[in-house]
Amino acid sequence: MIRFEKVTKAYPGHAQPALDQVSVEIEKGEFVFLVGSSGSGKSTFLRLVLREYRPTAGRVYVAGKEINRLSNWKVPALRRQIGTVFQDFRLLPNKTVAENVAFAMQVTGRSRADVRKLVPETLELVGLEGKADRMPDELSGGEQQRVAVARAYVNRPMILIADEPTGNLDPTTSVGIMKLLDRINREGTTVVMATHDAGIVDQMRKRVIELEHGRMLRDQSQGVYGARG
Numbered sequence: 759m760i761r762f763e764k765v766t767k768a769y770p771g772h773a774q775p776a777l778d779q780v781s782v783e784i785e786k787g788e789f790v791f792l793v794g795s796s797g798s799g800k801s802t803f804l805r806l807v808l809r810e811y812r813p814t815a816g817r818v819y820v821a822g823k824e825i826n827r828l829s830n831w832k833v834p835a836l837r838r839q840i841g842t843v844f845q846d847f848r849l850l851p852n853k854t855v856a857e858n859v860a861f862a863m864q865v866t867g868r869s870r871a872d873v874r875k876l877v878p879e880t881l882e883l884v885g886l887e888g889k890a891d892r893m894p895d896e897l898s899g900g901e902q903q904r905v906a907v908a909r910a911y912v913n914r915p916m917i918l919i920a921d922e923p924t925g926n927l928d929p930t931t932s933v934g935i936m937k938l939l940d941r942i943n944r945e946g947t948t949v950v951m952a953t954h955d956a957g958i959v960d961q962m963r964k965r966v967i968e969l970e971h972g973r974m975l976r977d978q979s980q981g982v983y984g985a986r987g
């Protein structure tokens with residue numbers, strides 16, 4: 759589903775590349791944690807999958823396509839197949855919960871009938887039934903992140919990318935968000951999540967890829983946060 763072949767990404771003005779010759783393959787339906795200290799290259803990895811950047815060297819494949827070679831007009835179609843969740847939720851503050859989720863469908867040109875059916879269904883899936891008409895600032899952080907997950911999942915993407923989705927949440931609330939991501943993964947969506955949350959990684963025992971200074975230090979199935987080897 760995602761394949762990196764000797765991928766290097768150097769930002770202009772930085773002597774050391776943010777990613778350095780990373781080769782890795784993530785299969786359809788996998789759940790993968792990306793770990794590593796701040797600045798190790800996790801966000802850069804995720805942004806390459808979204809083609810927010812092109813690699814300086816090497817190749818990135820998503821769903822069999824080398825995405826560096828996609829023409830610009832095909833990039834939106836790629837991104838429609840990838841849901842994203844971030845630490846800071848990124849909801850539209852002037853839209854209700856339901857409108858935030860519906861918006862993700864409208865921009866992809868889905869029919870009103872689909873929106874009417876799938877928005878309530880997805881809000882129920884994330885445990886927000888009854889909150890459809892609230893504004894984001896009337897919700898707790900955990901609830902806002904549930905809206906973000908609903909928005910990421912409403913189009914049933916093949917990949918869900920989560921960059922520190924529990925970074926602003928307390929441990930109990932974080933567990934709730936992880937249960938949701940796990941459930942989405944069980945429905946067949948490939949999940950790649952960058953995190954500093956050792957407790958969650960240790961609890962879930964999924965594949966762990968560790969980066970250090972842009973290099974892949976560890977790739978461990980059913981891994982833990984801190985182990986080496």
Ligand SMILES: Nc1ncnc2c1ncn2[C@@H]1O[C@H](COP(=O)(O)OP(=O)(O)OP(=O)(O)O)[C@@H](O)[C@H]1O
Binds near residue numbers: 776802
């Ligand atoms: N847009 C950018 N322009 C220039 N340098 C960048 C940019 N984004 C990241 N970097 C640099 O690339 C390196 C890797 O950063 P990246 O954000 O990928 O790390 P990270 O592992 O996600 O860190 P964190 O855990 O703090 O989010 C860092 O040295 C960072 O300063």
